Amino acid sequence: MAWITKNSGTMPIERREEPYLNDAIKQHFEEEYIPRYPNRQAATIPLLHAIQDEHNWLPFQAIEEAADFLGLPASTVLDTATFYEEFFLQPRGKYTIWVCQSISCEIMGNVQLVDRLSQVLGISPGETTDDGRFTLMHVECIGACGGAPCALVNHQLHENLTVDNVEQIIQGLE
Amino acid sequence: MALEQPILLKRIPSVPHGDPADRRTIGYDEYVKTGGYAALDKSCGMDPKDIVETVKAAELRGRGGAGFPAGMKWSFLPPPDGGQRFLAINADESEPATFKDQVLIRYDPHLVIEGIAICMKACHLDTAYFYIRGEYHIHREVFERAIQEAWDNDVFGDNSRMGKINDRPPRLFLQRGAGAYICGEETALLESLEGKRGWPRIKPPFPAVAGAFGRPTIINNVETLATVPAVVENGADWFKTFGKGRPEGAPPQVPASFGTKLFGVSGPVKKPGVIEENLGLKLSTLIEDYHGGMLPGQKFKGAIPGGISMGVLGTDQYEAELDFDIGKKYACLGLGTACVTVIPDSVSMVAMARNCARFYSHESCGQCTPCREGGNWLYKILSRIEAGDGTTKDLDLLLEVAGSMGSMPGTTICGLADGANWAVRTIVNKFWDEFEAAVSKERFVSLSVVGG
Ligand SMILES: Cc1cc2nc3c(=O)[nH]c(=O)nc-3n(C[C@H](O)[C@H](O)[C@H](O)COP(=O)(O)O)c2cc1C
Numbered sequence: 063m064a065w066i067t068k069n070s071g072t073m074p075i076e077r078r079e080e081p082y083l084n085d086a087i088k089q090h091f092e093e094e095y096i097p098r099y100p101n102r103q104a105a106t107i108p109l110l111h112a113i114q115d116e117h118n119w120l121p122f123q124a125i126e127e128a129a130d131f132l133g134l135p136a137s138t139v140l141d142t143a144t145f146y147e148e149f150f151l152q153p154r155g156k157y158t159i160w161v162c163q164s165i166s167c168e169i170m171g172n173v174q175l176v177d178r179l180s181q182v183l184g185i186s187p188g189e190t191t192d193d194g195r196f197t198l199m200h201v202e203c204i205g206a207c208g209g210a211p212c213a214l215v216n217h218q219l220h221e222n223l224t225v226d227n228v229e230q231i232i233q234g235l236e
Numbered sequence: 237m238a239l240e241q242p243i244l245l246k247r248i249p250s251v252p253h254g255d256p257a258d259r260r261t262i263g264y265d266e267y268v269k270t271g272g273y274a275a276l277d278k279s280c281g282m283d284p285k286d287i288v289e290t291v292k293a294a295e296l297r298g299r300g301g302a303g304f305p306a307g308m309k310w311s312f313l314p315p316p317d318g319g320q321r322f323l324a325i326n327a328d329e330s331e332p333a334t335f336k337d338q339v340l341i342r343y344d345p346h347l348v349i350e351g352i353a354i355c356m357k358a359c360h361l362d363t364a365y366f367y368i369r370g371e372y373h374i375h376r377e378v379f380e381r382a383i384q385e386a387w388d389n390d391v392f393g394d395n396s397r398m399g400k401i402n403d404r405p406p407r408l409f410l411q412r413g414a415g416a417y418i419c420g421e422e423t424a425l426l427e428s429l430e431g432k433r434g435w436p437r438i439k440p441p442f443p444a445v446a447g448a449f450g451r452p453t454i455i456n457n458v459e460t461l462a463t464v465p466a467v468v469e470n471g472a473d474w475f476k477t478f479g480k481g482r483p484e485g486a487p488p489q490v491p492a493s494f495g496t497k498l499f500g501v502s503g504p505v506k507k508p509g510v511i512e513e514n515l516g517l518k519l520s521t522l523i524e525d526y527h528g529g530m531l532p533g534q535k536f537k538g539a540i541p542g543g544i545s546m547g548v549l550g551t552d553q554y555e556a557e558l559d560f561d562i563g564k565k566y567a568c569l570g571l572g573t574a575c576v577t578v579i580p581d582s583v584s585m586v587a588m589a590r591n592c593a594r595f596y597s598h599e600s601c602g603q604c605t606p607c608r609e610g611g612n613w614l615y616k617i618l619s620r621i622e623a624g625d626g627t628t629k630d631l632d633l634l635l636e637v638a639g640s641m642g643s644m645p646g647t648t649i650c651g652l653a654d655g656a657n658w659a660v661r662t663i664v665n666k667f668w669d670e671f672e673a674a675v676s677k678e679r680f681v682s683l684s685v686v687g688g
């Protein structure tokens with residue numbers, strides 16, 4: 063997490079006319095979240111989640127807009143965003159498959175699952191399929207160890223996976 | 237001394253009292269009908285000091301991993317000064333193989349909320365943040381709804397039955413984490429709550445004095461707070477009839493493990509899951525009587541008592557009694573979260589150590605050199621040994637690097653590095669033969685032996 067290398071400050075930032083942080087999110091935050099805390103900075107992570115929920119990733123422009131809204135330098139918000147594994151600073155697939163790689167899941171055979179998924183999707187962990195549908199990720203223990211080995215597909219938890227049934231977690235997804 | 241009636245899992249079907257398949261979320265109305273919020277109502281009629289004293293007398297120890305007495309933590313708070321004071325509930329549950337808090341959050345959220353409210357009342361805390369890990373999606377939705385119900389029923393808000401705390405309406409909010417193990421460490425959690433990267437703080441000052449937003453703050457684990465209502469309702473003496481007391485004649489400073497606790501078991505057992513039992517339960521009983529024993533064809537080789545940071549229990553420690561103070565007795569760090577990972581003899585201990593080392597090198601926050609670099613080196617060395625390229629010297633190096641990492645050796649800010657230290661050292665030491673067999677027999681003189 064702390065080791066995600068940031069792009070250089072001289073990197074050109076792609077911009078678009080329409081803001082990512084739209085008025086609806088702003089108003090919701092002004093009413094719901096800002097009053098929860100003694101300062102605006104504390105709303106950073108909820109705000110980044112809200113933007114990512116809407117756009118599926120966090121473009122640099124969105125980070126700048128969030129910083130502006132929170133009254134912080136963009137670098138401060140970028141610093142926070144780069145630290146957390148759930149925030150994507152690059153576009154990702156419509157579905158993110160998170161396969162647990164922690165101890166109980168390894169004992170119960172997660173390695174074969176990842177191999178199988180890699181084979182079916184034609185990508186390695188950390189990559190996105192060319193059609194932009196799937197991103198395959200490793201994740202540390204997701205607190206479902208009783209059903210090891212397990213995986214999340216976006217918000218959906220799948221437990222007791224095997225090499226034979228693992229494909230079903232991506233079946234039926236568009 | 238099996239537990240007759242579950243306490244924490246009173247409303248959540250669990251082995252042996254019920255079938256986990258029947259679990260469903262208990263809403264506000266059903267919670268109240270089954271005796272819920274009686275302890276909060278009782279607390280509202282009590283002097284806050286007396287609530288703290290009750291929890292102190294019960295010797296309720298933190299269920300988040302460290303086993304620190306909750307009542308004592310609460311009494312470290314300075315007297316109220318009219319300013320805001322916070323409660324941060326640790327629902328980050330990211331210690332590998334730990335999946336106990338999620339049962340309470342998902343199925344009996346009001347039990348947790350009642351404990352939160354009582355703690356706020358007892359400690360004069362006006363604002364509480366329920367910091368839940370980002371990957372708990374269903375749990376987050378369930379808990380958001382329960383929080384809303386609690387506001388609607390005057391547990392929190394302007395008309396709270398607790399009245400005003402620090403002249404403010406008591407409030408509870410959910411805060412979603414974003415995927416970082418280190419944010420379970422209490423001061424990293426506070427940094428994250430403040431919108432920053434999760435870098436643990438140097439202590440002192442302790443959070444009770446200067447925590448969230450520089451104000452007095454209590455941080456407790458979900459299960460710790462969920463235990464509070466029963467303690468307040470039934471009293472300290474009742475609570476101390478459960479669990480494992482101190483040996484006869486031992487002075488009161490010797491720590492004891494009173495009460496019941498959630499125990500999880502994962503790995504190759506017939507019925508993995510979470511149950512509640514008295515502290516002091518034997519590992520063998522937990523595995524055989526509550527989780528159906530090992531899967532056919534699998535043999536017990538070792539177990540991790542509660543999250544990989546605790547290190548491992550060896551093959552000959554199958555009868556270990558699981559209380560908070562198992563560390564000294566069984567050469568591991570402690571009970572931790574009491575969510576046991578069973579390791580079968582078909583799995584290589586080198587692979588297990590490598591899995592743990594990878595976790596710590598990946599999850600280190602990067603502030604302290606011994607943790608950031610040491611974790612990486614442990615992972616590299618173990619990967620090398622696993623690939624068959626290791627030498628005897630690597631084993632010495634492994635122990636030397638691991639042993640130098642952590643807040644206990646005094647080289648790091650937080651306990652993450654101690655976890656790496658104990659996980660790797662106990663696995664290597666207790667399964668030395670396996671490691672020796674995995675490395676080449678070439679003779680190298682270790683640097684640590686010649687003092688280089
Ligand atoms: C690296 C690290 C990770 C931790 N992760 C958690 C966690 O996920 N959940 C938790 O309750 N406590 C965790 N803790 C322990 C907390 O720092 C803290 O002791 C605990 O939340 C206090 O609550 P308790 O006294 O009620 O147990 C962690 C500690 C360290 C050093």
Ligand code: SF4
Nearest residue numbers: 601603604607648650
């Ligand atoms: S010990 Fe590791 S995780 Fe803890 S503060 Fe230091 S670098 Fe960060």
Ligand code: FES
Nearest residue numbers: 162167203204207
């Ligand atoms: S180890 Fe995979 S979910 Fe816990």
